[in-house]
Amino acid sequence: MKNRIDKQTLIQAFKASLPTLAGYTVMGIAFGLLLANAGYNFIWAGAMGLIIYGGTMQFVAVDLLSTQASLLQTAFVTFLVHSRHIFYSISMIDKYKDRGKARPYLFYSLTDETYALVNMPPEEGVDKAKYDLYLSILNQIYWICGDMIGALIGSLSIINTEGVDFAMTALFIVIFMEQLMSTHDYVPAVIGIAVAFICLIFFGSENFFLPAMILIVTALLFVRQFRNEETDEDDK
Amino acid sequence: MKMINSILIVLTISVITILLRVGPAWLFPADKPTPKVLVYLSKVMPIAVIGMLIVYCFRETEISTYPHAAPEIIAALMTIVSYLIKRSTIISIFLGTVVYMILVQFVF
Numbered sequence: 001m002k003n004r005i006d007k008q009t010l011i012q013a014f015k016a017s018l019p020t021l022a023g024y025t026v027m028g029i030a031f032g033l034l035l036a037n038a039g040y041n042f043i044w045a046g047a048m049g050l051i052i053y054g055g056t057m058q059f060v061a062v063d064l065l066s067t068q069a070s071l072l073q074t075a076f077v078t079f080l081v082h083s084r085h086i087f088y089s090i091s092m093i094d095k096y097k098d099r100g101k102a103r104p105y106l107f108y109s110l111t112d113e114t115y116a117l118v119n120m121p122p123e124e125g126v127d128k129a130k131y132d133l134y135l136s137i138l139n140q141i142y143w144i145c146g147d148m149i150g151a152l153i154g155s156l157s158i159i160n161t162e163g164v165d166f167a168m169t170a171l172f173i174v175i176f177m178e179q180l181m182s183t184h185d186y187v188p189a190v191i192g193i194a195v196a197f198i199c200l201i202f203f204g205s206e207n208f209f210l211p212a213m214i215l216i217v218t219a220l221l222f223v224r225q226f227r228n229e230e231t232d233e234d235d236k
Numbered sequence: 237m238k239m240i241n242s243i244l245i246v247l248t249i250s251v252i253t254i255l256l257r258v259g260p261a262w263l264f265p266a267d268k269p270t271p272k273v274l275v276y277l278s279k280v281m282p283i284a285v286i287g288m289l290i291v292y293c294f295r296e297t298e299i300s301t302y303p304h305a306a307p308e309i310i311a312a313l314m315t316i317v318s319y320l321i322k323r324s325t326i327i328s329i330f331l332g333t334v335v336y337m338i339l340v341q342f343v344f
Contacts, residue, residue: 078252087278089260163337169293170332188280192287205295
């Protein structure tokens with residue numbers, strides 16, 4: 001199967017990807033700065049952008065790296081932070097049915113932003129299969145470039161990066177607000193914050209993460225029994 | 237040793253991520269319904285996990301001693317208010333982070 005790059009489609013995909021060009025570059029740079037701050041260079045940043053490719057998770061990974069977390073904890077944290085991708089992928093199974101060799105990559109590259117973009121219809125007459133693939137690849141290129149640029153700036157130490165770790169806090173605050181505004185179901189949000197806070201007090205800042213996550217999943221499954229109608233509500 | 241452990245951490249994250257993103261395509265064919273508990277968890281987990289991550293970010297913040305978490309509170313408010321006004325992820329993260337950096341480097 002010899003595939004030539006379709007210029008028209010590439011231009012269409014590039015236009016659609018402009019918001020992520022801005023967003024991923026800035027977020028990528030913030031991540032790169034943070035990673036360099038923890039003592040890892042641009043090769044690490046680029047590799048993580050390539051084989052992890054997830055904003056939130058890569059920020060958390062900086063913490064896992066600097067505390068040299070156990071692999072069990074790492075696996076568990078990754079599962080929880082990325083569990084929403086199960087839902088994204090499931091909802092794309094039908095749409096990505098006949099994509100041949102590109103299929104695994106299309107699923108792998110379904111970040112929040114890419115998921116949103118491939119679900120917006122392109123202009124008439126565009127080859128959707130190629131368009132989705134180009135869009136997915138372009139987004140990941142922006143992300144990897146941002147990651148590496150940030151790590152390079154960070155390791156040059158031309159600027160004092162003390163406090164740059166607040167980028168992670170700010171990212172989570174914004175995502176949290178965004179999710180609060182798009183739902184009427186505040187129970188999971190309250191469970192997340194309350195359980196984490198209680199665990200922080202009981203287990204201390206070093207050890208609360210794992211028990212907090214286990215208890216959050218338990219609590220979410222527990223409350224599910226009492227609120228079956230709401231689980232059918234579709235807000236995506 | 238630290239190097240090897242770091243590589244293993246990155247690889248672990250990568251493998252779990254790939255399983256979560258590509259796995260469903262193998263496990264759940266388009267014509268079969270997805271287990272309800274999975275659909276439920278994938279809907280309610282994101283906001284709960286992000287809530288927990290916010291608490292996680294503030295885990296080392298000392299409120300009882302000077303400067304009584306003032307940089308954190310000011311920067312967080314900056315992020316929240318700017319997001320309410322502009323609804324732009326990039327602007328809010330940028331503002332919050334820059335304000336925080338200035339506060340911890342020059343003010344407190």
